[in-house]
Amino acid sequence: MSDVRFNFMHFMPYVHLPANHKEFKSLWVNFPNKYYDPEKAHELYQQYLSQLVLADQLGFDAIVLNEHHNTSYSMMPAPSLLAATLIPQIKNAKICVWGTPPNLEYPNRLAEEYAMLDVLSKGRLEIAFPLGTGMEYWANPVNPVTARERHRESIDIILKAWTVDGPTSYYGDFYTYRFLNSWPRPYQRPHPPCYIVGTGSPETIELAAELGFGYSAVFVSRQRALELNNRLRERSAAYGHEVRPDQLPLGVLTYVAETDEQAQREFVEHLQFFFEDGLRTTPQFLAPPGYISIEQLKARAALGDKLHGSFDFKTLSDALFIAVGSAEKVANLIGEWGKTMGTTHFNINGHLGNMPHWKAVKNLSLIAEEVMPRLRSRSASLQRAAE
DSSP: OOOEEEEEOOOOOOOOOOTTGGGGGGGGSOOOGGOOOHHHHHHHHHHHHHHHHHHHHHHHSEEEEEOOBTTTTSSSHHHHHHHHHHTTTOSSEEEOOOOOGGSSHHHHHHHHHHHHHHHHSSSOOEEOOOOOEEEHHHSOOOOEEEEEEEHHHHHHHHHHHHHSSSEEEOOOOOOOEEEEESSSOSSSOOOOOOEEEEEEEHHHHHHHHHHOOEEEEEEHHHHHHHHHHHHHHHHHHTTTTOGGGGGGGGGEEEOOOHHHHHHHHHHHHHHHHHHIIITOOOOHHHSSSSSOHHHHHHHHHHHHHHHSSSOOHHHHHHHHHHHEEEEHHHHHHHHHHHHHHTTEEEEOOOOOOOOOOOHHHHHHIHHHHIIHHHHHHTTHHHHHHOO
C-alpha cells in the first residue's frame, strides 16, 4: 500500500481579460481570441512552469496537466508538449497528463505520444482519459452523439498498441488500423497507470470499473463524489477488480495562510474569479445535443449555477472540496475527506484563477512544509480508513 500522495494540479489560465469581459456570456468557445496577448501569455507560462518545478522541489509527489480548447480558462491545448518541457526540469515527481480526450485525436498517435513521454521520464508518466467537456465539441469536428463510443474505441486501440506485440490490426466503427505497430512502447509495463476523469455519468463509472482504471470525479458535490466512489467499488468488484485507495484522486481547491482569516482574505477573490469568470459559459456550450443523457442533463442543471458563472463562498465551501485556512485546519479537512472518501491520493489545486505568482509560491510552500507533513504522519490511519 502506497503512502498518502499529493499532486499539484495547474489550470494555467489566461488572466489578462479585457475590461468589458463581463459582457460576454461565455469565456469558452466563442470568446474572441483578439484578447489574447502572446507577450503576456509568455510571462504567464514562465510563472506557471516555475510553480510546477517548485512543487517538485518542495516534495509534491506529482504534477498534473490537463487539456482544454478555445478558452481563457486554460492555456493547455496540448498538455503533452508541456509534459515534454517539464520532464528534464522535474526530477522526482510523476508527470500526469490528465489529459487529452482520446476520441478527439488519432488514438495510435496518442499511444505513441504517451509512450514517448513515459520513456523520456523513465516511467514517471500517468494518464487520464477524459471524455472532454461539452465545450470541447464546439472546438473539434467530432459529433458529440458518438463521443462515448469513440472514447471507448480509442482507449481500446491505445491499450492494444501498448500491450500487444505488433504489428497487429484493429477494425472498429470509427478507426481502422491495418498495421497497429506502436513505436515507441511505454517504459512501464504493461502500461502507465490510467484513470478516467468525469463528472459522474454512469457510463463513465462503468468504463473505469470494467478496465480496472482509477477514477476522479470533478466539479461534483462532496456527497455526490462519495456516491460515485462507492459505485466504482461496487461495479469494479463485478468485473473482478479491487479499487485501491490510491486510484481515487480527490481534487481539493486549497489555500493555506498563517490564520483562517488571512487565508480567506488572500484567496476568496481568486476563487471568485475562477467560478465567475474562468468557468463562465452557457448551457448550449456546456451540453451540446447528444453529449449526455436527458437524466444527466437534468442532474447537471441542478448544480450548474454553482459551478458555471455564479459565486457564493459559503455555498461552494459547504458543497465542494474547498480547504482554506491555517495549516492545521486544512490538514484536518483533507484528512477527514480522505477517510470519508476512502482515498490516500489528493489532487491539490494550489493555484487558482487570477492568483498572483507570490501567492501561489507562498501557498505551495505552506502546503508542502506544514500540511503535507501533518498528513504523512497520519498516513497509517488514513490507509486503514481507506481500506
